[in-house]
Every structure is written in structure tokens, then in C-alpha cells.
Amino acid sequence: MMELIGIPPQALFGQLMLGLINGSFYAMLSLGLAVIFGLLNVINFAHGAQYMLGAFVAWMLLNWLGIPYWGALVIAPILVAATGLVIERVFLRRLHDLDHLYGLLLTFGLALIFEGVMRSQFGAAGMPYGNPLPGGVNLGFMYLPWYRGWIIVASLAICLATWFVIERTKLGAYLRAATERPEIVQSFGIDVPRMITLTYAFGVGLAALAGVLAAPAYQVSPNMGSNLIIVVFAVVVIGGMGSIMGAIVTGFGLGVIEGLTKVFYPEASNTVIFVIMALVLMVRPAGLFGAAK
Amino acid sequence: MPETLLKVSDLHGWYGESHILHGMNFEVRKGELVTLLGRNGAGKTTTLKAIMGLLRQRKGSVAFDGTETISMAPHKIARLGVALCPEERGIFSALTVRENLHLPPVLREGGMTEAEIDTLFPRLKERWGNSGAKLSGGEQQMLAIARILRTGATLVLLDEPTEGLAPVIVQQIRDALLELKRRGLTVLLVEQNFRFASTVADRHYVVEHGQVVDHMTSDEIAANTERLEAFLGV
Ligand SMILES: Nc1ncnc2c1ncn2[C@@H]1O[C@H](COP(=O)(O)OP(=O)(O)OP(=O)(O)O)[C@@H](O)[C@H]1O
Ligand SMILES: [Mg+2]
Numbered sequence: 001m002m003e004l005i006g007i008p009p010q011a012l013f014g015q016l017m018l019g020l021i022n023g024s025f026y027a028m029l030s031l032g033l034a035v036i037f038g039l040l041n042v043i044n045f046a047h048g049a050q051y052m053l054g055a056f057v058a059w060m061l062l063n064w065l066g067i068p069y070w071g072a073l074v075i076a077p078i079l080v081a082a083t084g085l086v087i088e089r090v091f092l093r094r095l096h097d098l099d100h101l102y103g104l105l106l107t108f109g110l111a112l113i114f115e116g117v118m119r120s121q122f123g124a125a126g127m128p129y130g131n132p133l134p135g136g137v138n139l140g141f142m143y144l145p146w147y148r149g150w151i152i153v154a155s156l157a158i159c160l161a162t163w164f165v166i167e168r169t170k171l172g173a174y175l176r177a178a179t180e181r182p183e184i185v186q187s188f189g190i191d192v193p194r195m196i197t198l199t200y201a202f203g204v205g206l207a208a209l210a211g212v213l214a215a216p217a218y219q220v221s222p223n224m225g226s227n228l229i230i231v232v233f234a235v236v237v238i239g240g241m242g243s244i245m246g247a248i249v250t251g252f253g254l255g256v257i258e259g260l261t262k263v264f265y266p267e268a269s270n271t272v273i274f275v276i277m278a279l280v281l282m283v284r285p286a287g288l289f290g291a292a293k
Numbered sequence: 294m295p296e297t298l299l300k301v302s303d304l305h306g307w308y309g310e311s312h313i314l315h316g317m318n319f320e321v322r323k324g325e326l327v328t329l330l331g332r333n334g335a336g337k338t339t340t341l342k343a344i345m346g347l348l349r350q351r352k353g354s355v356a357f358d359g360t361e362t363i364s365m366a367p368h369k370i371a372r373l374g375v376a377l378c379p380e381e382r383g384i385f386s387a388l389t390v391r392e393n394l395h396l397p398p399v400l401r402e403g404g405m406t407e408a409e410i411d412t413l414f415p416r417l418k419e420r421w422g423n424s425g426a427k428l429s430g431g432e433q434q435m436l437a438i439a440r441i442l443r444t445g446a447t448l449v450l451l452d453e454p455t456e457g458l459a460p461v462i463v464q465q466i467r468d469a470l471l472e473l474k475r476r477g478l479t480v481l482l483v484e485q486n487f488r489f490a491s492t493v494a495d496r497h498y499v500v501e502h503g504q505v506v507d508h509m510t511s512d513e514i515a516a517n518t519e520r521l522e523a524f525l526g527v
Contacts, residue, residue, distance in 0.1 A: 170395075176387040177396055183347050184383040188397035188444070189371035 007263055013142035015259040021148055021217065023255020024155035025051075028210040029232040030239060030247040031162055032203035037241050038179040039199045042092055042103035048229025049111035050204045053080050054211025055220045056118055059129055069132035069216065077209040084204030088197045111226070118222040126221030133216075151213050158209065159248045166244050175199065234277045240290020250288060295323040298479050299344070299448055304353040306336075306343045306503070313339045314503040316353065321448070326470065326480040328490045331500035332526045337483040338380055340500070341450045344481075345377040346370040357448065372400050376446035380453050380483075382437040386426030390417060393425045393436055397444045404445035405476075413469055414439050431462035438469060449473065452483045467493055487514060487521050499524050 029047060036044045044050075057079050058072035067075065087110065095102045136145035166172035178185040178192055186192040211225070218224060239250030254273050262269040280288060299321040306314035313336050321327045329337045342348040344355055346367035355362050362370050376397075385393055394410070394417070411418050414435040420428060428436060434454050441449060454470075455463045470493045473480055484490040490497060491514040499507035501524065509517060 173388055173392050173396055177385045180385050180387055181383055183367065184377075184379060185396075186367040187345050187347060187371055187377045187379075188441075189368050189400050190398070191366075191368050193366070 009141045010143075012263055015263045016256060017142070017144070017148060017152075017259075018262075019256040019259020020152050020252065021255070022258060023252035024151050025210055025214060025228060025251075026232055026235045026255050027159050027248045027251025028155050028213075029207055029228065030236045030251050031159055031244065032206040033232065033236050034239075034241050034244065034247045035162075035166070035175075035206075036200055036203040039175065039182075039196055040088075040092060040096075040103070041100060042095070042107065042200075043100060044200075044203065045104055045107040045229075046087075046111040046114065047107075047203075047207050047232070048225030048227075049114035050080055050084070050207040050225070051211040051214070051228065052118065052222060052225035053083070053114060054208025055129070055215040055224060056122070056211075057208065058212040058215045059127060059220045062129070069130075069212075072215075073209070073212050076212045077205040080208035080211075081201040081205030084201040085197055087204075088200040092200065093193070093196075115222045115226065122222065124222060126219030126224070129215040129220050131216045147216055151217060154213060155210070158206070159251075162206070163244050163248060231273055234273050236287075238273075238277050238280045238287060240284075240287020242286070242291045243289035246287070246289025295325070297321070298323045298325075298358055299481065300354070300356040301340075301344065302354040302356075304340070304343055304355060305351065306339050306348050307350040308339075308348075309350075312503075314343060314351070317500070317503065317505055319498045319505050319508075321479055321481055323479055324474070324477050325496065326474050326482060326494045328482045328484050328487075328494045328497045329500050330484060330487050330490060330497050330521070330525060332485070332524070335500045336503040337500055338452055339503070341377060341452055341481070341483060344370075344450060345375060347377075371446075374401060374445070374447040375450065376441035376444060376448070377450045378437045378441060378452060378454065380456070382430075382433045384425040384428060384433045384436055386424060388425050389421070390423050390425060390428065390436060391421050394440045394443070397440055399444055401445035401447075403447075405439075405442040407443075410439045410442060413442075413472060414465075431458050431465070434458065434462075434466060435469070438466075442473070446478075448479045448481065450481050450483075453485065454482070455484070455486060455489055463489065485525060487525065491515075 029051060033044055033047055036042060054076050057076040058069070061067040061072045061075060091106055092103060095106060131147050133146040133150055136143055166175055174185060174190055174195065178195060182192050214224065235251055235254050236247065238254065239246045254276070258269060258272055261272045297320050301317050301319050304314055304317040305312070317340055329340060331337050339348060343351045346362065346365055351363060353363060357373055357375060360373060362373070388396065416432055417435055417439060420432060438454065454466050458466065467489070470480065482490065482494060487497070491511045494511055496508065496510050497514065498505045514521065
């Protein structure tokens with residue numbers, strides 16, 4: 001087959017797809033971070049650890065209880081979201097009136113605890129999780145493994161559904177309004193404290209869901225989240241905290257840019273996102289889609 | 294005489310360390326329009342926030358329709374039928390005019406229908422799809438009043454609705470207030486402009502340093518103009 005700009009199409013499309021897959025995880029995680037930050041004013045540093053917990057819970061469900069992937073896809077996010085419920089009620093609520101920094105420190109501490117516990121129980125090496133969708137299809141210009149296709153489709157669906165609920169429904173209108181002026185929304189008779197708890201749990205559940213999706217694609221390991229979350233924070237800075245669609249577009253877009261960099265200039269592939277972050281911070285400190293607060 | 298709807302007794306309020314309300318005492322009867330007059334910083338807004346439950350540090354008694362609300366959360370107080378129209382209007386810029394209007398859930402029967410709101414504030418309808426941020430000050434005030442009228446609240450707390458508005462718009466707000474009164478709503482209105490207040494309200498409480506220091510009916514305002522001017526520093 002023809003070569004494009006001196007690159008074999010298999011390699012180009014292969015990297016493009018890996019980029020889209022990474023972008024799927026960037027998008028799902030930055031979406032949750034943005035929703036949590038919007039309503040709680042908390043930079044949820046535990047987000048990566050909660051993604052990791054999602055993968056571990058899926059692994060435990062499979063190996064200890066025999067619950068397969070498709071069951072874990074539903075159960076694991078609910079279980080991890082329940083821990084989010086407790087974290088918000090017990091800890092974050094008390095920090096609500098304080099500076100951002102306290103929430104960040106608390107969730108950073110929680111992340112260290114979650115990772116430490118998992119490392120001591122399961123070791124640092126990482127454990128495999130069987131692929132629930134083996135095989136694939138040859139598209140002519142590239143080979144598409146089913147599971148990779150599923151990750152992209154599932155995360156797109158999750159992101160768009162979240163966007164729809166937030167931007168187009170009554171529930172989402174409460175959320176957007178409470179992000180701006182929580183006390184006014186509460187004075188309308190809406191139980192804003194409960195909404196805050198549920199929103200945190202939702203964001204955490206979203207991270208866990210991404211973790212379950214990631215389990216068959218990567219190793220299930222205690223540091224899988226901390227490796228990813230640094231890049232996700234850069235994605236959030238680039239996209240800006242203000243916009244849901246912004247988080248989705250930036251997540252997928254940066255995944256693709258990173259993938260293409262691997263093809264054309266592999267030396268820069270680990271740093272390209274941080275270079276973009278630095279440039280964006282200079283030109284638009286509030287991020288590409290963020291409104292200056 | 295109609296029965297008391299709101300009774301505030303020995304209400305104290307704090308922001309952190311600063312003690313702002315020093316034992317407020319007043320009451321509003323069903324169907325009345327009562328104002329709190331007082332100069333800047335007297336504690337009028339703080340009083341409304343305390344009644345709505347938004348001022349967390351508060352003590353004393355606020356009885357609404359016989360129910361003690363001093364330790365209730367704001368959303369519970371709202372569900373009893375209390376609504377607040379805040380000083381800054383509180384229109385959400387992330388929402389359209391329509392979404393803003395429909396945001397507060399209808400909590401009880403007797404709220405205005407959309408058609409009635411359109412008749413009361415025809416200007417709003419023309420700006421239905423705009424972002425809340427694009428409204429003029431007067432339109433924002435109308436929207437802020439309109440959206441709580443849908444909910445069926447029986448006590449409406451209005452914080453300086455005419456502040457910074459042109460005379461024509463003030464006229465429209467006045468008409469709206471009279472319409473609320475005609476419909477039997479009870480209104481607690483915060484105002485600095487007592488001349489405006491005397492044209493809509495039944496009675497007035499003068500607030501100074503977080504206490505009620507005087508009380509008069511609208512008929513008595515004319516006779517007390519000088520004293521009021523001294524109180525309000527106008
Ligand atoms: N969030 C706050 N934190 C600390 N102090 C506050 C806060 N809000 C108001 N105050 C103080 O409380 C006092 C009463 O304020 P309040 O807003 O109730 O006055 P007001 O009568 O409504 O005045 P205005 O006519 O200017 O609206 C003022 O001294 C003000 O500085
Ligand atoms: Mg005020």
C-alpha cells in the first residue's frame with residue numbers, strides 16, 4: 001500500500017488509534033475533574049487513584065467472585081462511587097469554606113493511601129486482566145482490535161451522555177446554576193449539599209469506569225493512575241475548567257496530537273502535551289475553553 | 294387583623310467573628326407589604342439572609358407560619374414557602390432567560406402561570422433565548438422576581454429591587470409589587486428609598502446597627518421625613 005508522507009499507513013493509523021484511546025481516558029478523567037472542580041471547588045488529586053481503584057475492583061470481582069468484565073463495568077464504578085460518597089460526607093464537606101489548597105492536600109493524601117494499600121496487597125508489578133473482546137477486523141489500511149474500538153466508542157458515548165445531561169437537562173441546569181451561585185439554588189428549595197455529595201460520587205464513579213475500561217488494555221497496577229493523572233491535569237489546564245465540551249474535545253484532541261507526535265517526532269511524544277500546556281498558559285491562562293474567573 | 298406570617302424575635306447574626314445583627318424584632322402579617330429601611334451596612338441584607346437560612350451563624354427565633362426555622366437549612370425553609378430575590382439579582386449567566394425562569398421548582402400550588410408572568414413582564418418574553426448575562430439591570434430584576442413567583446412562595450423577600458434602575462423601570466417594578474400584593478402575597482421589602490417605599494408598602498421598620506429602632510406606617514412617613522432622612526443619611 002501507498003506510503004503517506006514517507007510513513008507507512010499501518011504505523012500512522014496505528015498511532016492515531018492509540019492516540020484516540022489515550023485521548024478517551026484523558027477525556028473521561030478530565031470531564032470528572034472539571035465537574036467536581038466546578039461544583040465543589042476541589043482539585044480532586046485522588047482522581048487517578050480512583051481510576052486505579054476501578055481497575056482493581058474489576059480485577060477482584062473477576063478473580064474473587066467470578067463476575068466477568070461486563071458485570072464489573074456496572075458494579076465497580078458504583079462501588080468506587082460509594083467510597084466517593086463517604087469521602088465527600090466525612091472529609092471534603094468540612095473543607096468547603098476553606099481555600100482550594102486544603103481539598104487538594106486531602107485528596108493528594110487519599111491518593112497516596114489508596115496506592116500504598118494496593119501496592120502492599122498486590123505488589124507493584126501489575127496484574128493482567130483478560131481481554132473480553134478478543135480478535136479484531138482488518139480494515140485494509142489497518143488492523144482494528146475489537147477491544148480498542150470498544151474503548152473509543154464507549155468513552156465517546158459516556159462523554160456525550162454526560163455532556164447531554166449537564167448541558168441539556170433540568171438536572172444539569174441545577175448543576176450549572178449551583179456551580180455559579182450555590183446559595184441561590186439552595187434558596188429555591190434544592191438540597192444543594194446532597195447534590196454536591198452526589199456530584200463528587202458521580203465524578204469518582206466516572207474515573208472508576210474509565211479504570212474498568214482500561215483494565216484489559218493495560219496492566220492493573222497500583223501506579224496506573226498516578227502515571228496518567230499528571231497528563232490529565234495538563235489536559236485540564238489546556239482545556240480550561242469551565243466547559244464540559246471543552247474537556248471532552250481537549251482530551252481526545254491531545255490524545256491524537258500525542259499519537260501523531262509519536263509518528264513524526266517520537267522524541268517529543270512524552271513532552272508534547274506539556275509544551276502545549278506551557279504555550280496555552282502564556283496565551284490564554286484560563287485555558288482554551290475556560291472563562292476567566 | 295390578619296394573622297402573623299413571619300415573626301422575627303431577638304435575631305442575632307454573625308459573619309465569622311463580626312456580630313452584625315443585634316437582636317432584630319419585627320413581624321409581618323399575611324398579605325402585608327412591609328419594608329426594612331436603613332442606611333448602607335445597617336444589616337438589612339443580612340436580616341433577609343438570616344430569614345432565608347443563608348446566614349449560617351444565627352440565633353434567636355424566626356417563626357414562619359408558626360414553624361420555627363432558626364436551625365433549618367435554606368432548602369427546607371424554601372419548601373415552607375419563603376423565597377428570596379437577592380440584592381445582586383442572582384441571574385445565572387450559564388443559563389438562558391428561559392432556563393433561569395424555570396429553574397426554581399414549583400414547590401406549592403398558587404404560583405403564577407407563565408401567561409401571567411408574560412403579562413406582568415412583557416419585556417422578558419422577547420429575550421427568552423438570550424443568556425442571562427446579556428440582560429440589562431432592569432430586565433435582570435424582573436427575571437429575578439418573575440422566577441420566584443412561579444414557585445408558589447407565600448412570603449417574598451425582596452432586596453433593593455429598584456437599586457440603580459431608571460425611573461421608568463422603577464415604575465414597572467412598582468406595578469409588579471402592587472400586583473403581588475393584590476394577589477395576596479406577603480412581601481418583606483428592603484429599600485433605601487423611603488419615598489418609593491411609602492407608595493407601595495403598608496408599614497416600615499427602620500434598621501440601624503442590626504436592630505429595629507423605629508416603626509411607622511406609610512401614612513406617618515410624610516410627617517417623619519426629616520427624621521427618616523437623618524436615619525438613612527440621604
Ligand atoms: N460576607 C460578609 N462577611 C463579613 N461581613 C459582611 C458580609 N456581608 C456583609 N457584611 C457586613 O455586615 C454589615 C451589614 O451588611 P448588610 O449587607 O446586611 O447591610 P445592608 O443594610 O444590606 O446594606 P446595603 O444598603 O449597603 O445593602 C456591614 O457592616 C457589612 O460590612
Ligand atoms: Mg443590602
